[in-house]
Amino acid sequence: xxxxxxxxxxxxxxxxxxxxxxxxxxxxxxxxxxxxxxxxxxxxxxxxxxxxxxxxxxxxxxxxxxxxxxxxxxxxxxxxxxxxxxxxxxxxxxxxxxxxxxxxxxxxxxxxxxxxxxxxxxxxxxxxxxxxxxxxxxxxxxxxxxxxxxxxxxxxxxxxxxxxxxxxxxxxxxxxxxxxxxxxxxxxxxxxxxxxxxxxxxx
Ligand SMILES: [Zn+2]
Numbered sequence: 001x002x003x004x005x006x007x008x009x010x011x012x013x014x015x016x017x018x019x020x021x022x023x024x025x026x027x028x029x030x031x032x033x034x035x036x037x038x039x040x041x042x043x044x045x046x047x048x049x050x051x052x053x054x055x056x057x058x059x060x061x062x063x064x065x066x067x068x069x070x071x072x073x074x075x076x077x078x079x080x081x082x083x084x085x086x087x088x089x090x091x092x093x094x095x096x097x098x099x100x101x102x103x104x105x106x107x108x109x110x111x112x113x114x115x116x117x118x119x120x121x122x123x124x125x126x127x128x129x130x131x132x133x134x135x136x137x138x139x140x141x142x143x144x145x146x147x148x149x150x151x152x153x154x155x156x157x158x159x160x161x162x163x164x165x166x167x168x169x170x171x172x173x174x175x176x177x178x179x180x181x182x183x184x185x186x187x188x189x190x191x192x193x194x195x196x197x198x199x200x201x202x203x
Pocket of ligand 1: 055056058059070071072073074075
C-alpha cells in the first residue's frame with residue numbers, strides 16, 4: 001500500500017470520519033506547505049509523549065503540569081470525594097468539567113458497549129471500575145453519565161447492574177444523569193445549561 005492510501009486508511013479510523021472525509025484530509029495535507037506537515041508530524045509526536053493516563057480516573061492529562069501518575073482532578077483534595085461521575089470518554093468529562101457545576105471525581109470507562117456485544121469487559125474498563133469504587137472510602141454516590149443513545153443506555157445498564165452487585169445493601173446511591181438530555185444526544189455536544197439541569201434532575 002502506498003503512503004497516500006495508508007494515510008487515508010488511518011484517517012478513516014478516526015472517530016466519526018468516513019472514507020470520503022479521510023480522503024479530503026489527505027488532500028488538504030497535500031495542499032499545505034512542507035513546514036505545515038513538519039509541524040503537524042512533530043505535534044502528534046509531542047502530544048503523545050507529553051500526556052499520560054491517570055492511574056485513578058484514567059483520563060489523559062498533560063505530564064508537564066503534574067509530573068506523576070495521578071491527574072490534577074484526582075489529586076485535588078478540595079473536590080467532593082463522595083461523588084463519582086462515570087463517563088464514556090475524555091471528551092465527555094471535558095464537557096461536564098467546563099459547565100463548572102460538578103465538583104466531584106470522574107471515572108473514564110473508555111467507550112461504550114454496543115447492544116448485541118457479549119463481552120463488555122473488552123470494550124470498557126468495567127472490572128477496573130469495580131475495583132476502583134470498592135477502594136473509595138468516602139464514596140456516597142455514583143452518577144452514570146452516558147450518552148442518551150442506545151449504546152450509551154445499554155452501557156449504563158451494564159455498569160449499574162455490576163455496581164449494584166457490589167453495593168447490595170444500597171449503601172451507595174447509583175443515579176443516572178436526568179431528563180433534559182434529549183434522546184440520541186451525545187454528552188460531548190450538550191450545552192452547559194442542559195448539563196446543569198440534568199445534574200439537578202438526576203435520579
Ligand atoms: Zn485522574
